[in-house]
Amino acid sequence: MPSKRLLLLVLAAALLSCSTPAAPTATPLPATIVPAATSVAVREAASPPPATTPAPTAPPASAGSQEPTALPAPTASPEPADPFALLSPDSLFATLEDLTAIQPYSGWRNSASQGEAEALDYVAGRLAAMSALQDAGLEVERQEFDVFLAAEMHEAALYLTVAGQEREVPADALRGPRDDAVQALRFDSDGALGDLDHHPAVAAGPAVVVRTLEELGALGHVRGAVVFLDYALVDRSIMDTAQAVGRAAAVVEKAPAGLVLVTSYSNEPGESHGAFVGDGSALTWVETGPAVPSLSVRLEDLDAAGVEGWDGLRAVEAAHLTWDVDLLAPGPSGNLVARIPGADASRAVILGAHVDSPNNPGALDDGSGSAILLEVARVLDEAGVRPPTDLYLAWFGSEELSLYGSAHFAATHQELLDRTVAMLQIDCLSRPLEGVPAELKLVSWPYGRLGDESLPWPDYLADVAARHGVDVVAEAVYGVYSDDSSFGGFDVPHADLIYEPVAGAYGGVHYAGHMHDPYDTVALAREVGDVFEEMARVALAAALETDLPLDALRVTPPARHRALFVASHTQVGHMSPATLTDLGMALAMEGFDVDLVPYGRAVTAADLEGAELVVALPPIDYAPGGPGAGQAEAWSVAEAWSVAEAEALAVYAAGGGLLVVTNSAGRLKYGNQALDPNEDWAGANPLAERVGLAFHEGVVTAAEARPVGDHPLLAGIRRLELGGGTAVRLRLLEGSRGQVLAEAGTVPAAILAEHGQGRVLALGDLALFVAARPESQNMRFWRNLAAYARGEGR
Template sequence: MKTKWLTVLLLFALLVPASCTTSQPGPPVISPSLPASLSFPTPAPVSAVIEAASASAPSADPFTLISQESLFATMEDLTAIQPYSGWRSSATEGEQEAIDYIAERLGEFEYLQGLGLELERQSFHVFTATELWETRLHLTVDGQEIEVPADGLRGHRDDIIKALRCDSDGTLNDSEPNPTVVEGPVVLARSADEINELAPAELEDRVLFVDYAAIDRAILGKREAAQIASNLVAKEPVGLVLVTRFSNKAGESHGTFVGDVSALNYVEKGTFPPILYVRLEDLGQAGIASWDDLTRVQAARLTWDADVFSPGTSANLAARIPSASLRASPGADPSEAVILGAHIDSPNSPGAMDNGSGSAILLEVARVLNEAQTQPETDLYLVWFGSEELGLYGSYHFVSTHQELLDRTLAMLQTDCLLRPLDGIEAYLNLITWSYGRLGDERLTWPDYLKSEADRRGVWIYAGNYYGVESDNTAFTGFDVPNANMIYMNYPEMEPIGGVHYAGHMHDPYDTVELAREVGDVLEQMAGVALAAALETGRDDPALRTARRPDRRALFVASHTEAVHMSPTTFTDLGMALAWEGFDVDLIPYGQAVTPADLEDADLTVVLPVVDYPSLAGNTDLYDEVWSMEEIASLEAHVAQGGLLVLTNSAHRLKYNNRVEDPNEDWGDVNSLATRFGVTYHDGVLEGTEARTRGMSPLVKGVEILKLAEANGVPFTVTRGRTLAQIDGEPVAALVDYGDSGGQVLVLADVGMLGNSGEEPINLPFWLNLARYARSR
């Protein structure tokens, strides 16, 4: 049981794995067998492990100091945080404890401290968070009550109503202790047919144990699994226990997504009883070794205390190791930089591999540099991102608040993550990036550079391109920072049998150190690649940026846009198009007021919608975002002096791929600025997702259709100006002249017109036109 926070937290889709286009085999892997025990032992003290690793180091060559045991010791510590109580789930106490642990370990490195090691801890909001305070399961077997380990479910990531079904008292932002306790005789159901045959009367005051395989969406597919899960909830048992079993065979369930985004996430109607999940392997102390043994369980008692917060609070931890050039010239300007990243949170699972592996590798890089007393040639940033599992929140916040750093960064490497492939799958290391191929340059400069470094050390890596959300590295792409994600997988073989998550033991309760040890050599290789990125990149200073050197500036104003997905973090193709045309893409982050100084040298200014996380389904009284009169005056003056301003709006909060989420009650706030230019947005939503262009403006040259997010356009009228695109006679884009100095305002009904739905970006010609138009003015 946890100690709850005394203060109510007012602050505060699964990612698609990398897509490869080759099935080139990597090193052979060992076929695993089911361990006799999949427990979570108390790890040996990390200091003892590291001392042993140091004693055996043959030389001060940093690469020889990488130690599997040091890596696994860190992973043991990370997986020991809040076990069976949410683990290191995003925006929870567990995630905060993990960041505290990393910070404490970094504080032990005396050589790095002497160089001026700096730690920065950031706090930020996420839309929802679920804290699992108490998840206990007692079984009565042969008349004796025995407690066994159990965990609960994390609530929906983006739907508060659904999320509250995983709140034990159903009250948002309430952290008072209020455990729900239910108990009763046990009923077993192992298949969809057995679930269907049960009548609600048979389950009255009874606890239902269900083989998770019966609702496993990784095996059944989302639609079928959701139908079975809906039927299950409709039976109204007093309590529900999902039982997982280990397997490493394709086609067999092993609990993928059980603790987060399971089929229950897609149930549309009904309330949830207390729900816990258990691993069959953890029931041995009750004398249960198989599903058939569960018939010996006479009764079960569930204790469940969970709270949902909206918004919730998460954190990043960034460690800066100053460059050798700064040591030689203490008064010099900041040097170039290299960023290594990994997410610290886990998906309500032990998270040894996802992403304890990446987090441990970052710490191992710091440990090795400390022991070898080696200083990198560039500033080195090691960043542990929070809340990646909820939707890349940590990395999106980091790039939004480190614009100067991005401008001087040579490259960013994310490690996410080590996997344990199912039997028969030969995985290999991948470096996946989002290339400029859509703009005519398919080079993979950063992956190819790292591949050459790995080749010199006998490590084979596949360098691949993927136009889509990968991991935290994706946040950097729209700001023209070369980046890649390093992951051990075989996408062509994994995708057809259930995907990388299923086929690699991601997001399941068997993502343990024991399983990770079976691919320990791969983990060590990944650490070597990360160390090469940290040390060799600065020495070689390779030409990695594909776009031309910028001589113009595009400024995105997110001062009142709390939704981190509604900016170049997600408008990736737009950001790349601007960079391709010679623009430095900058952003004013949420919470920072825009000033005349910010606007002074902007050739293109994009005002993003007012969107905050307190929502109509939550509590809008927590706080509310509005433009200040000073900001409005600054933006108006910028246009009056000849600036080009893009005015946007949004009927909903958007996530990546233009996914429409909760309604945006702040849609009307932009009018305090818009009316200065004769523009007024109106209540309502434009139907349709395709607007037809009209007129001869260079902004729509060669463009017939503009794509909008679904049901997200906000109607507007203009007192003067030219309509550039419309839906059923309603303007969707218009250009308004303002002032005597050539100022203009491009009015858009939907900020989603700056993003795309994950397919080919239909609006790419429009974005290129916009960049060229801004250059030509």
């Protein structure tokens, strides 16, 4: 039946999740696979494919055209089993039990932690035991990458003295800010970034319980005491964040020896149930007073120690806690990717989930998605079927820190993205509060801002799901949702499968769905077990029934042109098309295939062949400093274009290409605001100077730039949006020919220079590639740039 359609205009990031049908046409898995061929529409392109990092193993190309059929066996064998009949709730929950048992009360599967790494080990071990898939050529790739800031929770221990007897109760450490290294030090037990040595902080003293506003207001001298604070008093999911931070600060300023945030379970709207206590609590923004050793504890977990409810807690005579947390900047994270060979290796389908959790058990978010991916693999292994296309199962790391894993995956699998029919993220199951309606949704970011609001992939999959007895709603959201968002800027049809409470009500989706709280457990997942099984059914259908021509789900025109983004020195994945989604989509709508050279790989002349547009992204790594930090620090460059790279790019431009050289005074993530300074800004100069331009010290604070003169790149533009404090000063070198296109005050923000037979566009602010406001004219600038790259107006 046709899917229902909702359309939401969401401009801010959202960080987040009958009858038995006949079995699909599938191919049995023999010991040796000879890929069958299927009909496929090859994407048109005027240039050869990019020379970027390939998938783990280059698959064989497709030959003729026919539907996948059973391969002949040397001896008679039974028909392959119906894979949908093999889906098992017991298997799903067994996997979920395993995942939620990793590093309990020691960070769990916290992003970029030992727990996250152990979860990837667990997945790898499960895959290694699937003998039929192993015989069929299963390939497993383990990826490593850095995140800006990681937290390793070595120890969180809490001991309560009741009636003269000391008893241990389970407790969790707290994770601090994700993007503020200075503030995050308040959550490092030894106050120093970059080490993993155990330096536990210990706090002990009489227990002081604060459960009411009256008790909070009357709180007096608590030095030497351990304060047990009812989390409901500082729960920012049920009150204004500023109010929550103010209350938390009032406790910290009293300088207790230790602080324990006490949560209690509720499934009633309007009541606190610990949302964000372990990752993103009000303490994250408390800057005054000393850094207090802090833990969180579930009230229900005190029962085993003979402490029953709040009355029992008030009877606690003394407490002591041990807190040992180290922060790393940057910190290590990873992905695990499995390729299951399909009947036609020239096409692929990607299923993804994130393996990390927000410092909690993470059964719903996103243990559910990770378990579903393993269930899809188990079913294919047991059923002996082969998908119609290559199937990639990707367990992403550090999604909770802002999609690091999927951004790295997209950057390092460009060949795969070019042959991907669709990508489905499963993130995630939820347990809605009582009385809160919820729907199973396929959420995607459409091309509505560029004239096409349709959702071909969610619509198609919703129709397929309906044939399997699952009702799914296709929904448009213009903003980041989950790891699937990292694929939109590369024109890959994508969607997130999520069982989501009604948006905009009851404190937001995390609060309303028990995500990011300490009660995100298998027990809650069992309460929505029927939905869990339905999500697995939809994922399996995506794996086996997306046998479509390569461009069947795309709304963009055939890619007859090529735009190459060069991130050789851009460690920040968010400063690429993985997060510059609107930019990538605009180029795709103009007929460009968007490709990328990933961080850490030097660009060469071979990479540049066939590209009408090349964008050199800013040199930047995860380190402090910036153009306002002073000359000595600013020129201490860790990332910079090499002489060979600058030469290759300059030769490309001189030969008639359009080269865009960008810079940024700060690290961008979502939107156009700098999170911290970029000490590598001067690393752009080896390239800029080679083509007659230069960046120099000083940050441009203006938030917009005005066009100068008349040029096709400026057609229809009255102003361009900058980040404000994110632009690096820019100038044309003496003897070079060019024109200033836009000025921020009196400072050039964009210069177009001649170089041989080509042109070089220098942008002092990468934020020109962000459309932070609906009325921003930056998108018009990008479309002008695409037309200019095609040769129009040159």
